[in-house]
Amino acid sequence: MQVNTLILGAGAAGLHCAAHAGPQTLVVDHAKAAGEKIRISGGGRCNFTNLGTTHANFISQNPHFAKSALARYTQWDFIELVDRHGIAWHEKTLGQLFCDDSAKDIIAMLLAEMAPNAKLWLNTTIGNIRHDGEVFHVALKRKGEVHTVEAKSLVVATGGKSIPKMGATGIAYDIATQFGLGMTETRAALVPFTFSDEKFKPLAGVAAPARVTTIDGTSFEEALLFTHRGLSGPAVLQASSYWREGDDITVALSPDFDLATALKTDRTQEGRKALSTTLAKYLPARLIDFLSADLPLSGNTGDLSDARIDELTAALRNWSLKPSGTEGYRTAEVTLGGVDTNGLSSKTMEAKAHPNLYFIGEAVDVTGWLGGYNFQWAWSSGYAAGTAIAQNS
Structure with a gap:
């Protein structure tokens, strides 16, 4: 033919x-x-x-x-x-x-x-x-x-x-x-990250606005989704194309929201509320509970000092993570x-x-x-x- x-x-x-x-x-x-x-x-x-x-x-x-x-x-x-x-x-x-x-x-x-x-x-x-x-x-x-x-x-x-x-x-x-x-x-590429310790398994299904930055400074600001195996969502998929095995990534939660100002307002208006309850207005409650293992989130909102607010805000803007890998070609959108x-x-x-x-x-x-x-x-x-x-x- x-x-x-x-x-x-x-x-x-x-x-x-x-x-x-x-x-x-x-x-x-x-x-x-x-x-x-x-x-x-x-x-x-x-x-x-x-x-x-x-x-x-x-x-x-x-x-x-x-x-x-x-x-x-x-x-x-x-x-x-x-x-x-x-x-x-x-x-x-x-x-x-x-x-x-x-x-x-x-x-x-x-x-x-x-x-x-x-x-x-x-x-x-x-x-x-x-x-x-x-x-x-x-x-x-x-x-x-x-x-x-x-x-x-x-x-x-x-x-x-x-x-x-x-x-x-x-x-x-x-x-x-x-x-x-x-x-x-x-x-x-355009593929979810995995973590060998399955640390995010308790958060599977939780989503939050985020900015994900790779080690070369490339950033993408869209939704982040926690999965049984690790991290997904548009911001993560984008970042995966610039990530190399062994590299860290930095996650900034709700990067466009002025959390520090909001907490200072809440400190005077909702001082008796637990800090975790107040934070749950701005980020998913399950995520706040998860973060409480590593961040000092106990006490009431009214007890917050300016220094502690700044420290907390910085931690939520500079969450350093090291993926163990990706889900590979099995779920990758492209090569x-x-x-x-x-x-x-x-x-x-x-x-x-x-x-x-x-x-x-x-x-x-x-x-x-x-x-x-x-x-x-x-x-x-x-x-x-x-x-x-x-x-x-």
């Missing part, structure tokens, strides 16, 4: 690339359905982009690499596509856009966009890949039969290692290595690192040393923050590769 373009991976990047790559395109995936990570994202409503997307929202050894693709296909371009398909959406906090109804609407849109030019093979296993100097030869096993597909262009959009229960394998890295591309270190961008064109995503070979999406060493950025990278990198292929056909 001969095609112009073979795209490995029917996720966000692969499907969007197929819509722009031109005729005689084949998209293959091992899964039973296309866009499975899209389907489960955003609580089933898909945080499909972020209004504030810039290259500064991405982590890479080359922080400038993403600029070109993001500029050529922006969040506004994708929003226009969503609107054209009549998909209702809404903005949540921090510019995050979600479908009103279902993430399946985004998948249906992507399939409709690629339909005129592309075929989709699901339940398909990728075998041997080689290049004869002119075209790629890829062995694909489908319905018990092995097919050899010849393709002028090969696009690797198989993602990273995150969420292996959905079939993630890191095959993109094997293909990159086979064709001489470099790799950067990969690790789980940090990947195919080294030094070997790729930032304009087309084509391998510099191997014409007609492209790497897009999560497989590449470009990792977005939480909040729709990784989907925007999928759309932008997929567009960059797809349009380049169409222009060269």
Whole structure:
């Protein structure tokens, strides 16, 4: 079987690339359905982009690499596509856009966009890949039969290692290595922290506003969630992308609230109340009980001196913790690192040393923050590769 373009991976990047790559395109995936990570994202409503997307929202050894693709296909371009398909959406906090109804609407849109030019093979296993100097030869096993597909262009959009229960394998890295591309270190990102002593197990389910800061000074201020195994929530997931094993993190509870002033007021108005009762107005009661093991929270509010208030406030703003690790790829939303961008064109995503070979999406060493950025990278990198292929056909 001969095609112009073979795209490995029917996720966000692969499907969007197929819509722009031109005729005689084949998209293959091992899964039973296309866009499975899209389907489960955003609580089933898909945080499909972020209004504030810039290259500064991405982590890479080359922080400038993403600029070109993001500029050529922006969040506004994708929003226009969503609107054209009549998909209702809404903005949540921090510019995050979600479908009103279902993430399946985004998948249906992507399939409709690629339909005129592309075929989709699901339940398909990728075998041997080689290049004869002119075209790629890829062995694909489908319905018990092995097919050899010849393709002028090969696009690797198989993602990273995150969420292996959905079939993630890191095959993109094997293909990159086979064709001489470099790799950067990969690790789980946007992932909860774990603590070997399960110290936070009594607080499981408790949430609080927080600022989480890593050892390099990077901070994220959103919700923090205590779990049976450790810490999660948006602030923690964001910080995990900048954390290294063995590092401490600093947690500031309710960082935007002037607790010192509030306690000084309470000292005169509610002096007979227990300090723990007063603090429970501003932080979850279970958290206050937990902290009382390490902080002097006994006595009445009226007994507080200015010095003690300052000491208490400082402790709640500078809570130093050392995670033992993360939950790993099992629950990580993305993989940090990947195919080294030094070997790729930032304009087309084509391998510099191997014409007609492209790497897009999560497989590449470009990792977005939480909040729709990784989907925007999928759309932008997929567009960059797809349009380049169409222009060269």
